[in-house]
Each structure stands twice: as structure tokens, then as C-alpha cells.
Amino acid sequence: MMSKKCKYAIKALVQLGGKFKQGNMFTADIAANESIPKKFLEQILLELKHAGYVGSHKGYGGGYFLKKDPAEISVADIYRLFDGAIALVPCVAVQFYEKCEDCKDEKTCVYRREFEVIRERTRDVMKEVTISSFLKE
Amino acid sequence: MMSKKCKYAIKALVQLGGKFKQGNMFTADIAANESIPKKFLEQILLELKHAGYVGSHKGYGGGYFLKKDPAEISVADIYRLFDGAIALVPCVAVQFYEKCEDCKDEKTCVYRREFEVIRERTRDVMKEVTISSFLKE
DNA sequence: ACATATTCTACTAATTTGATAGGTTTTATT
């Protein structure tokens, strides 16, 4: 399961994606459209900004806008940003790799071998689904 | 990521799978082999027993043994038992379905549509990998 | 000047995770 934060982030990106290259949206409007607590959404949009997915304008008439193409932002990207590793165990994670404390040899570890298969397939489908997937008809 | 509890459970089942139909194993031995805190493993084996995956004998010379065929116990099964839904969002979960509070129509929800794709593919690979997968050479 | 909107930091309550503790029950062996 993904966190609510991650789900909110995806929904916010979809909202912004619907107006891609057509101006800003206010946090308040996104929050209202998707029933997301406004103050919580503020934090989320800020994180998305720091990660380079959205841009913003401050002050009167400001707001947020999508910076990247909706087709270039995958569920995998956003999941990693908010919820971390896609892999089931840290020792097969790509972006969040951590060695097992008691692993003698990673090359021959059967757990690693099988969990890598799961990670690969899960990662593939999560990369295939993008913000633009949610925008289709 | 899966919980440590779930990972411990899989490792314990693999240990028991290595002796499938060849007698019992003590909790203490499994714990030592896999560096799992013994008292924590006791709880895990008990849960696995209540779920029907393992059987046990009490008293002197007792222990645990695998009840189901290793090929019939998938990572998906054990993940669901300890960590819950495989799906990214509750509204597309099969065994842990929960309706979205603010969803107008599930049939036309684009989030549901895409997250179902992810769930299906993730679930498939997690069902393909079984305890016997970890036991191969 | 003023209203509006983002930005930033800190705090908090509830839940989950990863255990630990201690006692009860069952059973094979002596």
C-alpha cells in the first residue's frame, strides 16, 4: 500500500497535468477538488517542487504548475519520493539499497535472487503507469 | 517494502520447507539459523500455524513442520498474512478492499483503473514466487 | 498598503513495528 501522502501527490499531479502548459492552479483548489487537507497538500506540493516535478509562483495570482511532461512522471518516481523503495527487501532495492546484516554472499543468496524478480516486475509496471495514464479519457 | 516480520516468516517457512515431510524443527534452531529473535519467531510461527501453513508438536522433542507443499505457499500469501494488501490503494485491493470515501463512481475512476493494472501485475509475480522457489539449488 | 499565495519549521496524536517478558500447557524421558 502507498501512503496517503503519496496518493495525494499523484492526485495533485494529475490535477496539474490537466492544465499542463495552461497556467497555474491554487493549492486551495486542488485541495478542494481532491478532498485533501490544504495544509497537508502545501507540504506535498513543496516536496514535489524541490524534486523538480512542479514549479510555482508566489503572491497574488500565484500557484503551482507542472514542470515535467505528464508522460515522464511515473508512479514509480512518486512512490520512491514519498514512500521509498519499491523492492520488498532493502538488499535488492536500486535507489535505496542496504546490505543485509547477516548475508554471507549476495551473489548466491536465494532470497536476493527471488526478490529481485519481484522488484523488477513491480518496478516495470509502476514505471509504465504515468501521470498521463490517469489523464486518458 | 515488507515488514521484518514477513521476511522472518518467509525465512522460517524456507527452513521448514527444507525438511518437508522429514520431521520437526525447533523454533530455537530456526531462530539461530536465520538470526531471528527467538521470542519474536515464536509469535510468527504461531500465526503461521493458525493460518494453516505449519503444524506443531508440543513438549519434549516437539517442534514445527510445514503442513502445505512449499510450491503451494506464495510470497503473496505470506505478505497478505503479515503485511496486508498487495494493492497500492484500498479500493483496488482484493482481500482487503475498502471503498474510497469520496469516490463518486468506481466504474469510471481513472485511479482505480490504473492502480488495478499495477495490483494485477504485482500480485501475479508475488504469486509465482513460492517457498519452493527459494529452495531451488 | 493590502490581500493573496507560497514557503518554511515545528509540533502532535494515533498507529504500527519490532521486539521483550513472563507465565501456562503439553509431552517425552528418566
Add this chain to the structure above:
DNA sequence: AATAAAACCTATCAAATTAGTAGAATATGT
């Protein structure tokens, strides 16, 4: 029958995570 070994069961707990709230600072168009 006594004993030791093993599973069984329930409660507790510290640390981390999650899902927010709060409040002020900063920037900007009118």
C-alpha cells in the same frame, strides 16, 4: 511421579512512522 523441554498465549513497551495542525515568514500583483 518428577523433570526438562518445547510450544502456546497475553501483555507490555520503545522507537519509528503516518497523517495531519499551527503559525509565522516571504514574495507579489493590484
